Amino acid sequence: MGASRRSIRQLDDRLINQIAAGEVIERPASLLKELVENSLDAGAGVVRVEAERGGMKRILVSDDGNGIPPEELALSLSRHATSKLSAFDDLYDVSTLGFRGEALPSIGAVSRLEIRSRVPGVDSGFALACHGGTLDEAPRPVAGTEGTTVEVQDLFFNTPARRKFLRTEKTELGHLDDVLRRAALGRFDVAFEFSHNGRAVFSAPAADTSVGRERRIETLLGKPFATGNLWFSEENGPMELEGWIGLPTVSRSQRDMQYFFVNGRSVRDHLVAHAVKRAYSDVLYHGRHPAFVLSLRLPPGLVDVNVHPAKTEVRFREGRSVHDFVYRAIHRVIAGAGPGEVAVDLPGPSGADPLAGDAPSGDPRLRELPGSGRWGAGGEYGSPAAQTQLRVHIREQMDALDRLYRAPDDTEGDSLDADRENGSPGDIPPLGYALAQLKGVYILAENAEGLVMVDMHAAHERITYENLKQQMAHQGVESQPLLVPLMIHVSAAELAVVDDHRALFERHGFDVEPLGEEQLAVRSIPVLLSRVDHETLVRDVIADLVEFGDSDRLGETGNEILSSMACHGSVRANRRLTLDEMNALLRQIETIERSGQCNHGRPTWMRVGLGEIDKWFLRGR
Secondary structure, three states: OOOOOOOOOOOOHHHHHHHHHHHOEEEEEEEHHHHHHHHHHOOEEEEEEEEEEHOOOEEEEEEEOOOOHHHHHHHHHOOOOOOOOOOHHHHHHHHOOOOOOOOOHHHOOEEEEEEEEOOOOOOOEEEEEEEOOOOHHHHHHOOOOOOOEEEEOOOOOHHHOOOOOOOOOHHHHHHHHHHHHHHHHHHOOHHHHHOOOOOOEEEEEEOOOOOHHHHHHHHHHHHHHHHHHEEEEEEEEEEEEEEEEEOOOOOOOOOOOEEEEEOOEOOOOHHHHHHHHHOOOOOOOOOOOOOOEEEEEEEHHHEEEOHHHHHHHEEEEOOOHHHHHHHHHHHHHHOOOOOHHOOOOOOOOOOOOOOOOOOOOOOOOOOOOOOOOEOOEEEEEEOOOOOOOOOOOOOHHHHHHHHHOOOOHHHHHHHHEEEEHOOOOOHHHOOEEEEEEEEOOOOEEEEOOOOEEEEEHHHHHHHHHHHHHHHHHOOOEEEEEEEEEEEEEEOHHHHHHHHHHHHHHHHHOOOOEEEOEEEEEEEEEHHHHHHHHHHHHHHHHHHHHHOOOOOHHHHHHHHHHHHHOOOOOOOOOOOOHHHHHHHHHHHHHHHOOOOOOOOOOOOOOEEEEEEHHHOOOOOOO
């Protein structure tokens, strides 16, 4: 039985606004985001937010921006009306946060809204109310300060079906808090105040100095991140990237502390997420996620912000260039951080452990972890690494390790003692000089600031791993032909991608050849990866190439084996070292890239300043 024909008709404005609201306003946090962006676009220096019951009952946003003239109040609540676009070409050169002209009418269609605004230089302000999409007849005069205040009450009062999809007050408050924190991290020049049910949630004064920005970072993201990050700024042509990247020791179990801004707009971009993940690939536990606050600036014409109704996604004109720029910048910062920058401060007697709470179960500083967890007992890709039949020539590396621990002569020890006693604070190395060995696991050293404690195994593991990678880079990747080629069925599009990137496979020891229209032959494999699941690995690489235009999966897979080899080839716990052997190890750590953590993300050392030690013993009180 066929469906009856329905006539085509024009929808009325209220229904149109409610449909638009369904695209833009998902929950109280959605409307808060739109209102705060309007305030920022209006030149606000202070943004104040009040909420009740997670925003479901009431949200008020006030600012000290430019305001709205009374003759434009009604227009601001009509669809497709905006002050941020004037011509077609403006759509491809958007420099404001908002631009669609749908937020206020969409909010007004599903709530009881009142907007009050006073233009600078005018004696009084004006107010206009909108209830369920119906406007008051005309703006009315009201008292008020310069700027704009928007008050929204009873969200979804006229669409009860949508109100049922809202969560608990605590959950909705969490979403409101996230929106405000993102706004505050994107605009340090603006002050933000947030209260809920009459109680202050946070206050972030305007931060025009580096000290002020660091205080805001601590207020919004907590002390562990504030004291465990690296700030950087880098330019590449028209692109500029700056921000804070968290040390591996402040990694998270989920992606809840990742903030990325494009021209001040908070967005979530899979290309950038992939670039950051690659940059951290050598220094994090498996399953852990980095914390960061990154701000990318580039000409507005190089980024399309009109790809999502809520404006949470963007499309880069040169996505590949952005991806590579972000990856190289973060990778360089992590690799180049010296011992003075990446050490983790020991907590005080009443301080919180920087690794507690969000760390894996057990104390990660005292456990010897296996590899990153993607390798199995049989060496399969995706499960713990097999250590048998890995024909990598590392005899020279092991000889170098033996030389590191052979007994030095007395003159060398005397020289180290003299340096410790006679050198000025500026001459003392970042990790200082060894004092003793604790329980056969840790090296206790003294530097210019106080006490340094080094995990022998973790530090030596990083040294061994970096040396193995350099050896592999110099010797190249050894390949071995397969007796019977591995045949893999792929799509025509995937086959074309492989054909375009055959050099990538060859560089990592794979000989791949397209056969027919939907078949791929793997004829040679690298010796280092002789026992992995080659089909799964090749398919994963192809998936990366299709989505991101590049893949580092082959290199990462080889590095995981080298990482496991480094773990087994490094000095073990309970090995007694002389002071000179310990000092030799400290000096090597200071010259190795990514030396602040081992291959699994554990810190290689921690430090505590003399002032903190004085507090422990109540000195000076």
